[in-house]
Amino acid sequence: MATIIKRSECDFQPNLNKIDGFRLLTDMSRSAKGINPKYLNFDIRQLNPKQYNAAYHFHRYAEELFVILSGTSTLRTPKGLEVVEAGDLIFFESGEQGAHQLYNHSDAPCVFLDMRSYIGHDVCEYPDSDKIIIVPNGETFKRSEQHAYFEGETNIDSIWENLRNKFHQ
Numbered sequence: 001m002a003t004i005i006k007r008s009e010c011d012f013q014p015n016l017n018k019i020d021g022f023r024l025l026t027d028m029s030r031s032a033k034g035i036n037p038k039y040l041n042f043d044i045r046q047l048n049p050k051q052y053n054a055a056y057h058f059h060r061y062a063e064e065l066f067v068i069l070s071g072t073s074t075l076r077t078p079k080g081l082e083v084v085e086a087g088d089l090i091f092f093e094s095g096e097q098g099a100h101q102l103y104n105h106s107d108a109p110c111v112f113l114d115m116r117s118y119i120g121h122d123v124c125e126y127p128d129s130d131k132i133i134i135v136p137n138g139e140t141f142k143r144s145e146q147h148a149y150f151e152g153e154t155n156i157d158s159i160w161e162n163l164r165n166k167f168h169q
Helices: 156-167
Strands: 012-014 025-027 041-047 064-070 072-077 080-085 089-092 101-103 110-116 122-126 131-135 139-142
Touching: 064 080, 072 110
Parallel strands: none
Antiparallel strands: 012 025, 025 041, 041 110, 064 089, 064 110, 072 080, 072 101, 122 131, 131 139
C-alpha cells in the first residue's frame, strides 16, 4: 500500500530533549499516518535559521542520506564547510569519513529528508566532545576513557569464592 505525505500535511514539532542552538524540528505526519517502516528509516526535518541539526558526529553502523527539499544550509564534514541547497543529495558513509553537521546560516528554514540505515543498533561518535553514544539505549561515554578488557578482573577467585559460600549455605 502506498501512503502519501503531502507537503501541506507536514507537522513539524520540536524534540523536547534538544537544547538552544540544536532545535531541529521533525515532521510528525509519518507517525500520524501510521507509517512504521521495517527497513527504511526516514524523517522530514526542518532546520530553522541559526540552528544546528545535531552535534558533529558519525555513525559506526549506519549510512545516512540527506535530500535538501527547500532552503539552504552549511554542511560541515571532515573536508570542511560547504553550502548545500534545494535539490542537493548528501550521502554520509559509516565511519569517521562520514562525519557531518548542518548549520542553517540563512534567514529561511531548510527542510530536508533524512534517510538512514538501521540494523537495530548503532554507535555514534562525537569528535568535538569526545563522546560515544550507544543506540538505541542512549548510554553515553567519553571515548578517551577506554579501558583494557581485563582491567578490574584480577580478583575473580574471590568473587567465585563468595558465590560458592552464598549458594552453598
